[in-house]
Each structure stands twice: as structure tokens, then as C-alpha cells.
Amino acid sequence: MGVEKAFGFVLSTRRKELGLNQEELAFRCKLDRTFISLLERGKRQPSLDTIFKLAKELQMSPSELIKEVEDVFGN
Amino acid sequence: MGVEKAFGFVLSTRRKELGLNQEELAFRCKLDRTFISLLERGKRQPSLDTIFKLAKELQMSPSELIKEVEDVFGN
DNA sequence: TTGTAGACTAACGTCGACA
DNA sequence: CTGTCGACGTTAGTCTACA
Numbered sequence: 001m002g003v004e005k006a007f008g009f010v011l012s013t014r015r016k017e018l019g020l021n022q023e024e025l026a027f028r029c030k031l032d033r034t035f036i037s038l039l040e041r042g043k044r045q046p047s048l049d050t051i052f053k054l055a056k057e058l059q060m061s062p063s064e065l066i067k068e069v070e071d072v073f074g075n
Numbered sequence: 076m077g078v079e080k081a082f083g084f085v086l087s088t089r090r091k092e093l094g095l096n097q098e099e100l101a102f103r104c105k106l107d108r109t110f111i112s113l114l115e116r117g118k119r120q121p122s123l124d125t126i127f128k129l130a131k132e133l134q135m136s137p138s139e140l141i142k143e144v145e146d147v148f149g150n
Numbered sequence: 151t152t153g154t155a156g157a158c159t160a161a162c163g164t165c166g167a168c169a
Numbered sequence: 170c171t172g173t174c175g176a177c178g179t180t181a182g183t184c185t186a187c188a
Contacts, residue, residue: 048120067138
């Protein structure tokens with residue numbers, strides 16, 4: 001499947017749980033809205049720094065975020 | 076400090092715990108030795124894919140690896 | 151064994167615009 | 170509100186080589 005796809009799924013799901021749209025999340029993370037779009041569709045991979053930024057605004061720890069990615073990815 | 080520095084410290088420490096040199100770790104991860112060197116000194120950041128590759132050969136889950144980075148980073 | 155350097159390709163991440 | 174496109178600058182990651 002590719003770990004980017006798993007990441008995209010987790011990101012999209014968690015964002016919606018918090019009632020945020022892509023634009024709002026992007027603003028809070030100081031990232032570009034179009035890049036959030038690419039990440040959610042598994043077209044791009046986040047760097048370590050981006051993982052930390054996203055986790056913070058998704059109100060979870062980076063390790064929790066990665067844990068969910070692992071679970072979706074199936075290792 | 077920067078999250079790359081924290082990552083580099085964790086990577087270096089864990090690698091030595093396992094008695095691996097940079098070259099051996101790089102080979103197992105299918106990464107370049109010089110890039111491992113850059114990562115350990117906090118000069119470069121890993122992507123999500125690289126985090127997963129490294130974690131596997133460091134015999135820990137990606138989320139455990141990131142957890143240690145968080146602890147060193149201090150959030 | 152590790153750090154460093156230079157040159158290179160691919161991908162990250164930004165930005166403006168439009169359906 | 171989201172996907173997509175094109176253009177762009179920066180950085181991840183490779184490779185060869187030398188101290």
C-alpha cells in the first residue's frame with residue numbers, strides 16, 4: 001500500500017474528527033493548503049518536522065500519530 | 076534544539092546499542108552511509124519512509140522511535 | 151570507522167489560480 | 170471546501186572520493 005497512503009488516511013480521518021477543514025489545519029501548522037491535500041491523498045510524504053507540526057495541531061503526540069499510521073499500514 | 080538534533084541523538088545511541096556501525100545500518104536500510112552520518116549529526120531530516128526503514132533495522136516500531144525523539148526533544 | 155565535500159536527481163513544501 | 174495545475178526554491182537521498 002505504501003506508508004504515504006496510510007499516513008494520508010490517518011491525517012484525513014483525524015482532521016475531520018476535529019471538525020477542521022484543510023485550510024484551517026494548514027494555517028495552524030503553517031503549511032500550505034495544497035500540500036495538506038497532497039498528503040491526504042498519499043501523493044506526498046511528510047518530513048519529520050512536518051510530522052511534529054501536524055501532530056501538535058491534531059492534538060496528539062507525534063508517536064501516537066505514527067502509531068495510528070502503523071496500525072493502518074499493518075507494520 | 077530542533078527535532079533533527081533529537082532524532083540524530085536517538086539514532087546514534089540506538090545504533091551503538093545494537094553494535095552496528097553506520098555502514099552496516101545503511102546497508103540494511105538500503106540507505107547511503109553518508110546520509111546516516113548527516114542524520115546522526117542533525118544536518119538532515121528523515122522522511123516518513125526513512126523513519127519506517129530505520130525503525131525496522133533498529134528493532135523497534137516507528138512509533139517507539141518517535142517516542143524516544145519526543146522524550147529527548149522535550150516536546 | 152566516521153566526517154566531509156561536490157555534484158546530482160527526486161521529492162518536499164510554497165504560491166497563485168481555477169473548476 | 171477540495172483537487173488540480175504549473176512554476177518555483179529547498180532539502181532528502183545517492184554516489185564517488187579523500188583525510
